[in-house]
Amino acid sequence: MAGVWSDCDAAACVDQYAPAWGEALALRVYTSRLLGADPSLVLHGGGNTSLKGEHTDVLGETRPALFVKASGFDLATIEPEGLPGLDLGHLRRLLALESLSDAAMVNELRTHLFRHDAATPSIETLVHAAIPARYVDHTHADAILTLTNQADGEALVREVLGDDVVVLPYVKAGFQLARAVAAACAEHPDARGMVWMRHGVVTWGDSARESVERMLELVAAAEDGIAKRATRPLRVMRATAPAEAEARLTSVAPVLRGLLAQPSGDDDRPWRRVIVRALATRETLDFLGAEGARELACTPTVTSDHLIRTRALPLWVEDAPTDDAEALRAHLRAALDGYAREYEAYVDRHRERLPEGVTPPDAMPRVVLIPGIGAVCAGEDVRAADVARDITAQTLAVKARVAAMGRYEGLPERDLFDMEFYTLQQAKLRGAEPRLGRQVAVVTGAAGAIGSGIARGLLREGCHVAVTDLGGERLDSLAAELREAFGERVTGVALDVTDPDSAAAAFDAVARTWGGVDLVVVNAGLAHVSTLAEMSVERFRQLERVNIDGTLTLLQRAARHFAVQGTGGDVVLVSTKNVFAPGASFGAYSATKAASHQLARIASLELAPLGVRVNMVAPDAVFSDGARRSGLWQEVGPDRMKARGLDEQGLEDYYRDRNLLKARITADHVARAVVFFAARETPTTGATLPVDGGLPDATPR
Numbered sequence: 001m002a003g004v005w006s007d008c009d010a011a012a013c014v015d016q017y018a019p020a021w022g023e024a025l026a027l028r029v030y031t032s033r034l035l036g037a038d039p040s041l042v043l044h045g046g047g048n049t050s051l052k053g054e055h056t057d058v059l060g061e062t063r064p065a066l067f068v069k070a071s072g073f074d075l076a077t078i079e080p081e082g083l084p085g086l087d088l089g090h091l092r093r094l095l096a097l098e099s100l101s102d103a104a105m106v107n108e109l110r111t112h113l114f115r116h117d118a119a120t121p122s123i124e125t126l127v128h129a130a131i132p133a134r135y136v137d138h139t140h141a142d143a144i145l146t147l148t149n150q151a152d153g154e155a156l157v158r159e160v161l162g163d164d165v166v167v168l169p170y171v172k173a174g175f176q177l178a179r180a181v182a183a184a185c186a187e188h189p190d191a192r193g194m195v196w197m198r199h200g201v202v203t204w205g206d207s208a209r210e211s212v213e214r215m216l217e218l219v220a221a222a223e224d225g226i227a228k229r230a231t232r233p234l235r236v237m238r239a240t241a242p243a244e245a246e247a248r249l250t251s252v253a254p255v256l257r258g259l260l261a262q263p264s265g266d267d268d269r270p271w272r273r274v275i276v277r278a279l280a281t282r283e284t285l286d287f288l289g290a291e292g293a294r295e296l297a298c299t300p301t302v303t304s305d306h307l308i309r310t311r312a313l314p315l316w317v318e319d320a321p322t323d324d325a326e327a328l329r330a331h332l333r334a335a336l337d338g339y340a341r342e343y344e345a346y347v348d349r350h351r352e353r354l355p356e357g358v359t360p361p362d363a364m365p366r367v368v369l370i371p372g373i374g375a376v377c378a379g380e381d382v383r384a385a386d387v388a389r390d391i392t393a394q395t396l397a398v399k400a401r402v403a404a405m406g407r408y409e410g411l412p413e414r415d416l417f418d419m420e421f422y423t424l425q426q427a428k429l430r431g432a433e434p435r436l437g438r439q440v441a442v443v444t445g446a447a448g449a450i451g452s453g454i455a456r457g458l459l460r461e462g463c464h465v466a467v468t469d470l471g472g473e474r475l476d477s478l479a480a481e482l483r484e485a486f487g488e489r490v491t492g493v494a495l496d497v498t499d500p501d502s503a504a505a506a507f508d509a510v511a512r513t514w515g516g517v518d519l520v521v522v523n524a525g526l527a528h529v530s531t532l533a534e535m536s537v538e539r540f541r542q543l544e545r546v547n548i549d550g551t552l553t554l555l556q557r558a559a560r561h562f563a564v565q566g567t568g569g570d571v572v573l574v575s576t577k578n579v580f581a582p583g584a585s586f587g588a589y590s591a592t593k594a595a596s597h598q599l600a601r602i603a604s605l606e607l608a609p610l611g612v613r614v615n616m617v618a619p620d621a622v623f624s625d626g627a628r629r630s631g632l633w634q635e636v637g638p639d640r641m642k643a644r645g646l647d648e649q650g651l652e653d654y655y656r657d658r659n660l661l662k663a664r665i666t667a668d669h670v671a672r673a674v675v676f677f678a679a680r681e682t683p684t685t686g687a688t689l690p691v692d693g694g695l696p697d698a699t700p701r
């Protein structure tokens with residue numbers, strides 16, 4: 001088990017945090033991370049921990065304090081700031097009330113923090129206040145949920161964990177749970193822990209170590225109890241190899257992602273898309289191919305904490321016809337329509353308990369289970385989709401273990417509804433989504449100066465970006481550098497624009513990674529300096545293959561992909577000022593870029609009926625983006641410097657001085673122009689935006 005106390009690690013945490021925060025809180029941070037590091041105890045921000053201590057204010061007055069995990073923080077990576085302090089005396093007085101609405105409770109918490117700018121404390125804060133012990137730990141451990149989510153689960157928990165563990169029936173997290181916990185603590189002062197049915201487990205102690213070790217003991221005891229009883233593993237009726245599942249996913253993902261997108265009512269940005277992540281491990285595929293899997297999987301979540309990520313129920317899709325795109329679309333649409341009808345009926349059944357100000361969200365599933373393919377999980381970005389995916393892996397594992405020893409029983413619908421819509425209300429506090437947060441872009445020629453600048457510009461707006469270029473070190477180092485800054489929203493994919501099969505394979509790889517593609521930035525290009533009289537025809541053809549054939553290949557691929565996905569799309573071509581104002585000795589570049597520009601204009605005519613916009617940005621020379629030199633620079637820079645008798649700085653000055661604004665054109669400027677089109681600020685297609693500081697001869701016409 002990952003969470004084993006280490007004197008050495010504890011001392012390191014004390015050294016780091018005790019000087020500013022005190023030893024007690026430093027150890028609180030240490031054991032919180034111990035719990036957070038073990039995904040079988042808590043997943044992605046689940047669970048919470050606390051410490052009771054004191055706070056002295058500016059008047060020198062000291063009062064009891066509760067330091068409790070704030071919502072939105074993850075135990076695995078928590079810092080002292082993630083455990084804001086509150087007035088414990090006030091929290092205890094609140095527990096004497098008969099009732100307190102959720103909104104009033106959050107108000108009391110926020111107004112009794114010691115710091116005005118602290119994060120909002122966990123909705124389980126009052127539970128921590130209700131337990132007398134100094135340290136309190138709460139997790140949603142898999143093994144505990146395996147015991148609590150069964151018919152006759154209460155008796156089973158008592159049998160396995162013994163009489164000194166209190167068992168509470170399910171009570172919604174918040175004020176009523178805190179009241180129930182306070183009463184149980186008063187009644188069982190010697191208890192060493194508490195299990196909340198279909199929710200999780202709590203332990204406590206006078207020291208950080210005592211509390212966390214009790215947690216680990218209870219979980220180990222639960223594991224033992226399960227191991228003795230789980231004697232009927234699922235029977236796999238249909239085995240699928242992961243590679244086979246992946247091949248099917250390639251055709252299913254864009255169709256499913258397209259159907260999961262919801263109309264937004266905004267003509268410029270008509271779809272609220274999702275990012276999808278697939279779970280297709282051997283265990284998942286075996287589960288989905290097992291006897292009785294559908295009945296077992298289509299049951300409520302194992303803990304209410306997961307509702308906002310996965311919804312109460314997944315969608316099960318049987319017999320998906322993966323080799324016929326139209327049949328597949330019809331099949332998936334019928335399944336999603338059925339899910340939506342049931343979700344809307346569920347909301348209708350409980351509408352009178354909808355919290356004020358909360359409107360029901362879209363009626364689409366967040367988890368789609370497809371035997372032979374896996375679990376396809378959706379979220380507003382890759383992080384949300386990954387959380388849904390990890391929760392789904394855990395949920396299926398828990399349900400399989402329950403089935404091996406008993407009968408799964410989740411929360412009743414009414415409790416599910418209350419918790420789903422309560423957490424939804426909380427989630428609204430988290431603020432607005434980034435502009436391109438639900439989008440996936442493919443950028444070609446990304447290892448060059450302009451391409452890397454565009455990728456970074458899109459990533460800053462929340463976009464998911466596949467950086468593509470010829471495979472090799474330049475691409476690998478760019479992908480690694482961007483992943484460092486932007487995490488899972490970056491993938492590097494080898495793509496040779498002169499090879500249609502390579503382009504198709506790259507689009508397939510992106511579809512398997514995030515579900516599809518919404519924006520294609522056609523940026524890869526080659527330059528060559530030569531007069532017409534001296535030009536090598538073979539060199540000219542090389543430029544044709546990259547600049548013209550490559551553009552055609554990408555436009556074709558984008559058109560086909562957007563048609564399958566069915567939610568429109570965008571193409572931005574990185575054109576050049578040379579299309580409008582060609583330069584002597586630059587014929588191969590100017591002519592082939594003019595052809596690619598014209599292809600893009602034609603694409604704007606042909607793809608408009610699909611809701612696809614095609615626009616061009618026309619920069620003047622950009623030679624570098626940080627340390628990344630452009631191919632244009634390599635071809636043109638030394639030659640131009642020599643011809644004009646300039647050094648590197650002199651050449652940049654030369655390009656700057658030739659425009660009206662005396663502007664130095666950067667990759668970042670080009671990126672902003674791409675973002676303008678990608679964000680669909682205006683109803684524009686077939687247009688060219690110059691990024692050149694004002695070159696009257698090159699004004700598009």
Ligand code: ZN
Pocket residue numbers: 047124138139140173199200305
């Ligand atoms: Zn909880």
